[in-house]
Amino acid sequence: MTAIWFAQALLPDGWASGVRVRINGGRIGTVETDTVPEAGDERFATGLPGLPNLHSHAFQRLMAGLAETRLGPESDDFWSWRDLMYRIAGQISPEDVAAIAAMAYAEMLEAGFTRVGEFHYLHHQPDGRPYDNPAEMAAAIAAAAQETGIALTLLPVFYAHAGFGGMAPDKRQQRFICNLDRYATLREASREVIAPLPGAVLGMAPHSLRAVTPDELPALLTLAPEGPIHIHIAEQAKEVEECLSWSGQRPVEWLLDHHDASPRWCLIHATHVDQAELANIAASGAVVGLCPVTEANLGDGIFPAAGFMAAGGTFGIGSDSNVRIDAAEELRWLEYGQRLSRQQRTVLAKPDRSNGRMLFDAALAGGGKALGATPALEAGAPADIVALAPDPVGPGDYALDRWIFGNGRIDSVWRNGCRMVSQGRHCQRDAIERRFAAVAGKLAV
Template identity: 50%
Template sequence: MTVIKAATALLPEGWAQDICVTIGVDGTITALEPAPPDIAVDILLPAPSNVHSHAFQRAMAGLTETRGPSGRDSFWTWRQLMFRFLDRLTPADVQAIAAQVQVEMLEAGYAACGEFHYLHHQPGGSPYANLAEMSHAICAAASDSGIGLTLLPVLYQQGGVDGRALGPGQIRFGNDPDRFLALREGAGRALSQLPDDAVLGTAPHSLRAVTAEALNSLAETTTGPFHMHLAEQVGEVEEIASAYGARPVEWLLDTCPPDRRWCLIHCTQMEPHETAALAQTGAVAGLCPITEASLGDGIFDGVRWLDSGGALAVGSDSNIRIALSEELRQLEYSQRLRDRGRAVLAAPGGSTGRRLYEAAATGGAQAMARKAGRIAPGQLADLVALDGSAADLTGRRGDALLDTWIFARDDRLVREVWAAGRHMVRGGRHVARDTVLAGYRACLARLAEAL
């Protein structure tokens, strides 16, 4: 049992002072009552989940910022560089990279990670002897980092909605539905070695990469979180509309309606009526504002989504920057640039930071099937403590603390992080940072030699 005393804490009913949070041996919050503290913190918040990560892409951050010799660079040209890079990765590389990614997530204030995991096979496309070898590498990384893991094995069947074969850069992803289910079962066995808060989900990659039949079958026969890319690129929307006679969101709503267990990633290419209708299904919009800006995807219609009652969460996707406060800031600033206004996502008379932060915490917990997102008895102790002694927080109270952190400072304010009660960040440093970083450096050195 651990007791945290917070000078200020954000509870479901609002800000409170001098709160004692008791964490039981099972990693849940058992009480908010006075008790002798084991640790005192300044500002205690529920720690959000990072709902969308491709861990291996962290190792190629900074390598795709050179313009090609002709034409216009885009997501599609970036993807070709990504395909060439991933052909070099071994399970040991993936474990080292994922562990570093997860350490950085925890140090940024995230308590859990949704790993959208599609790198399954050997270079050349042959399965490993253990079909879920790469899933085991992700789980081993989570054991090293202590992060809460929702593992989302990805079904990737085809190179496009026309059913064409996977290209050379995609063959490490590919499975038919039967082999995918066997792989998913193996991923579940890997997860069973982690603490009880680990969760197994399912991720049909996108409408262009899976068949309609496979999508419907997975939605009907699997349990747990269900994540999918949707309406990210103009080219993708045009391809789906040409093949299916409807835009991606329209087709999904008519053919395989999502519900609260779904998390739909990006959704940057939606019409207003699609945004409102999808929001009302209860599905979470999994937004990755830094990556979406990096790839030139477009701007999610956050104003209409929230006004329609939609749930949202954030993720670091390509992991070029792992920065919780920056994801929220980029989300709001993209709306300001589009609409030429300020405090666009705030409720009338309310705080922008508070609305964004609480939405990300509760929406992330929903998307990850994780009983978290609030500081309350019975919830997992996914908690983050900020440094209240920071100069810019002097004299600030309540919502101004969140507004200052998100819009005027950065994640260096993060001092302590607990993931299901595991105290993984202490004094701003992950407890295994040095060991994990050494493994990551060695991995990068091997990749540099190979490339």
Template identity: 60%
Template sequence: MPANPAPILRFHAPHALLPQGWARDVRIASQGGKLVEVTPGVPAEAGDAALAIALPGLGNLHSHAFQRGMAGLTEIGGNSGDSFWSWRELMYRFLAHLQPEAMQAIAEQAYVEMLESGFTRVGEFHYLHHGLDGAPYANRAEMAERIAAAARSSGIGLTLLPVFYAHADFGGAAPNPAQRRLIHDVDGFAELLQGCTRALQGQDDAVLGFAPHSLRAVTGEELSALLPLNTGPVHIHIAEQTREVDACVAWSGMRPVQWLYEHAPVDARWCLVHATHITGAELQQIVASRAVAGLCPITEANLGDGLFPMQAFARAGGRFGVGSDSNVLIDAAEELRLLEYGQRLHLRGRNVLAPGDGQSTGRWLYEHSLNGAAQALGVTSGLQVGAPADLVELDPDHPALIARDGDALLDSWVFAARNGAVRSVWRQGRQLVRDGRHPQREAVAARFAAALRPLLRV
């Protein structure tokens, strides 16, 4: 006999942001985790779950979950200055002691915070693979299974991006001892991908891609060998730091993005993370290839990376999304706000990303980030039939949202609200956040604390 069909869950929202724009009195139905009905202009019916202001859930396209455990611990200056590279040394010291149980607990904490801020899916750029001595675990995908378990227990959607890392610098330089837990050869990485496939079994909307870490960490030959191993999204760190650009030029005579487009078939499957330091010609290459720029404004500010040329990229029709990267602060609206504010400071103007007169900056940021992240994470987006039933409800009684309507709701959330503006979050039609709180918040925080205390005493 055929299995019983999944129940249909119904919602009703007086205000909902649909792909075609704001709509009133929208009745939404989900079944089996997907939206099966989105009908504006109809009244609520008995049994409908009420959503005051409904938005499609936003994707977080770039996360290193374990770094949530070291957030705030690197804000000490040095006599010779501080930079990404000195931050990285501190990060290596932290991960040198991280065991699988602690990895899972930290990831759970990060994922709960993401859901409470309005992120409903995460792209986990996962490079901590091996044991403390650098040897593979008996189960090569042990750490990936911990990430999958954290996503499953929190309820967040997962696009798992296991990272290939083989070298310390351009030209195939040997890795240094601090990188021993990250390192693979191509055959070992192929085995890891098989283990990741098993780790995601049972998570019906999980996506598996992969990530060559950076051009520092992978040779051209290795990149060519890796690409046929998986048909999912491909993410890569690129041109994040000026030192990285200078080193690439010294090695190859080309800048990182230039080299990548000369040697790899970059297309809409790719997400170029950061791409901070690019030329006008490279910007046009990214736009033409339909790749997504993965921007992480909070982390890029925290690390002093620099500013991506966002206004020029936007005017050219570039695709982008945002990510929480180092997870030093997890806040979906803050990522969007800082993306715009960084450009305002640089260009000394206001509303510099909205494309024309009378257009809302908040809505433009939200919709374009929504679509770019979905592409980069291998899923569909928006409140439309066939998309995941991932919904974010804003609280109309929040002080920043009172008496707002339409685009003013998004402008006020992004630019004027802080904690509490997100009232509820639903993933695959299941409520995961109620009155701003994840139901497992206290239990997850207790496991996080128990994992972190011994780590920080080392």
């Protein structure tokens, strides 16, 4: 049994001092408060539960920094960025995906994420033919999770069409495309490849309303009577315009009108929503998955988080394109986007409340709900723990505010009771970096 002592730690009922956490078999055995360190205790300043990263496309980590030259003749936007993404997605093998995902997952652990929701749609060979093992690419994702130690919620993506109303897929999308029968086989094979991973969860992801027809969506849902359901929705203004042209309704409006978007659902981005849609998402209990760094990088827009929070909405955060992997930065830019759009400060915090604490608590609860597992520093929970480096400013919420908005740092991270990050570096970083560099070196952009 391992014992870790924290000068302070954030427990389910708030901050406590002199916290000793005993780990046994990958889980938290006991949590004691108001203690002093004992001989043999590992000693740290501030303990936190690990954060869930509810939305990742691991293979896109390879693109970081490669899309910062203007890609369009007159303007550059999500759709021109997508052209580059398609070119890169068409080149990589399962072995490449394992190396790229390992780099992304190691960086996630270093950033304080202990579980990732992998929105996985790169399924087939470059010409669109299935691999002999239909879950070959999912197995590469699982191998990366096993190597790095991160907890995995795998979200196999159903992607059948290029646009609203069942538009025929683009040739560049052929690695993604499934019909219902192929997808059912893929999903069951994916269940098998993640089964050996501690704490793994299998969900489902209709890619978007562009990629699935009204007839296909209910058929998909019968394949997943339980577990998380994630969908991209209303990310781009163009998407809203095309949905209105197709159906007469906005994307979120259409989804909520045609399906019971219960707390199992996670609506990724939902950037372009009106007040009625905000209120209806909040009332449904669905989680909104926000990825502020990627949304800024792609020029998506700013989600109206203040109105959503006022309506009682639930959100989590994700690293999406993995252009930069930093949990604190996702939370910081969530708040900063509201400040820039409203020209105010501390927009999301309640009066006399710490902004960092509010952001952290909300992302922990919402992300856990969206990924089927909520971390907590309590007996019986998986030992998924983050230790912040010592900070001289003050106790409690100040530590979160300094980490998110200042110069706070992560010292160590435990996942399933194993210390995977020490002094800010993943224990396998050097080997993972070498493999990633080899893949990047052969890339033809």
